[in-house]
Amino acid sequence: MRFKLFHAPIVPASAAGLTTEELRRYLGVGRNNVAPIARRFGIELLHGIYPECIVWRQLFGLVPDDEAAQAALREPLADINWVSTATGVPQSTIRDHLRAGHWKYDRGVQLGDQSGTQARRLRRWLPALIRHRTCGSPLPAFNRIAPHPADSDNADTHSSPSKTHHTLPPEGVGDEPSEDVFSALLSDAAIAPR
Structure with a gap:
């Protein structure tokens, strides 16, 4: 299988957001992992759709500033195999450096439960951030935004x-x-x- 530095973005069929299948492909996980990941990060399923801006805010604390940033956020997340090939760093070294806090690239996002047995296999990265460090490609224009608490039922996010x-x-x-x-x-x- 040939390595691809760029992947086609996942553009939702509906302007409202991603279907469960589209979110599964975006995250690069199995279909049984989508709902637990969405719950863990507080990503609401609204009438069968996961709004993109909520997915990006909850997973990364980012919103796109322009169309190039939106295209970068729509690119499917990269797993450790892709990061290892793109950086030339073996997977075991990536895991060791992440644990020790010495990883020089983006740390990615841990989609799995930290206490679970598959936690290390569910770390994903934004490919644009890895390409920025490895290839010197320009960093997309993202705006930082704080994610809402994952347990929104107990959090008071509205004014009294x-x-x-x-x-x-x-x-x-x-x-x-x-x-x-x-x-x-x-x-x-x-x-x-x-």
Whole structure:
């Protein structure tokens, strides 16, 4: 099998995002790994679609700044075999350097659970970042963005209702309740300054 330095980008069939099969091909994993990886990183499946910008934000903390960066992010992720061939560094050395913190290239993203038996086999890299270091190709224009917490059910990512909605005091607080709505409106209008 011949080594390819570049791979065709995965352009989603829907403008809304990636299907499960497209995400599987993008990540370079088996079909049974897609859902656990999505859960682990907090990537929501919205009506059968994984929005690209959410995938990129949650996996890498990046959003594309231009079309070239978008094309670089759409390229399927590289596994350790590709990185080893592109850099000329044996796989065992890559793993050793990653563990010791001496790896000079991009560290990639660990898709698998760290405690799992297949964790080391699920590390993936953005090929553009490896090519940048090995070939001197220009680095795409990415913007950093913080990923949302993976456990979004327990995280408070929205502002509290008291900041966005005005709540009325419960009846019985303050003045006595009026007999009906119209009398309350008329009494308020009579008191209000003009």
